[in-house]
Structure formats: C-alpha cells, structure tokens
Amino acid sequence: MAGEIPDLEALERSGTGKGAARQARRDGMVPGIVFGGEKEPLAIQIPFNALLKRLKAGRFKSTLFNLKVEGHDDVRVICRDVQRDVVKDLPTHVDLMRLRRTTRINLFIHVDFINEDKSPGLKRGGVLTVVRPEVELNVLAAEIPDHITVDLDGRKMGDVIHISDVTLPEGVTPTVERDFVIANISAPRGLLADDADEEEAAEE
Secondary structure (H helix, E strand, O other), X not given: OOOOOOEEXXXXXXXXXXXXXXXXXXXXXXXXXXXXXXXXXXXXXXXXXXXXXXXXXXXXXXXXEEEXXXXXXXXXXXXXXXXXXXXXXXXXXXXXXXXXXXXXXXXXXXXXXXXXXHOHHHHXXXXXXXXXXXXXXXXXXXXXXXXXXXXOOOOOOOOEEEHHXXXXXXXOEEOOOOOOEEEEEEOOHHHHHHHXXXXXXXXX
C-alpha cells in the first residue's frame, strides 16, 4: 500500500481570473484551484519548478498529497487536471480535489511485473507485451496502492493475463466489469517461423 503521504506546498492566491493567473505565472508560479470537501474553492499557486519536478516524477494524477497552505489546515488532495501550454507542454493551471479518508475514487494505478526469470515462455524467447501499463481502479483515498503486481512465474508462451488473474489489495476493484487483458506472452516472429517449418516437415 502507499507509504507516507507526500506534502505539496502552495500559497494562497489573492486574486482570481485571467489577470491574476497571468501575474502568478510571471512570478514563477502555477495558478490552481482546490475544490470539494464541502468547503469553498480556494485559489492557490504552486512554485513552477516544484510542480514541474512532481510532474516529471510521474503518477502525479494518481498520487494522494497532503496540501499545505499557510493559514489553512492541511488537507488531503488529489489532482483532477493539469492544463498545459499547447506549444511548450508546460503546466499553466492545476485543479486539486479535497478528499476524506473514506472517499472512494477512480485512479489509474501502475502495473508491476515480477518473476520474469521464472516464466517458461520468456525463457524460450517469448516477448512480454504489456497492453495496460496502468489500470483504472476504484480505491479508498486512505489506502491508495502504489501499484498492482502481476506474477509471471509459470507463464507459458501464448498465455494471456487478464485482470481476474491479478490479486488486488483488499477493497480495490476494477472500474470496468469485463475481464480485460493486461498483458500477454507472445512468440517472436523467428520462433513462429521455426515452428511453422517444423510442422511442414512433419506433414511431409
């Protein structure tokens, strides 16, 4: 499960609207809004470099943060949207949603693969094709998993791994009802050609 909740520090933004947002950007800040939790929306600004570092680290939208704003109580938030400059692809605005520990939300969670060295299919030269590097799951805000794990031990050539094959943490459920594919182990083209040649020789 997720470890210590990281802090996300921000400043309260005095003005709202496009003019105040532009001024925040000129000051090296990224304007944002905090909403939800039965409280009034709070206009904030986050240092550009600090936010960019968080974004480059990955999984920003699936990370629960402890938001610290001077003059306000700390609150748990999750990112709902990051608007970016269409040319430079740099953040221009961020939307954060307040959460209670008991709130259930849908998040994309990273998939880890283990025991590749114990997969007969991969040992034979098979290729692991990851269809979904992340899967959308319904989780509790207080217990967001860092990842889910797919065990490749014993997996053979041609095996298809579905979400039903994965042991999910307690209380975590897929947002999609169908048994979708996460990955498969396929034979490389060379091996397929060799198998076809062997079959033709056997028939002759």
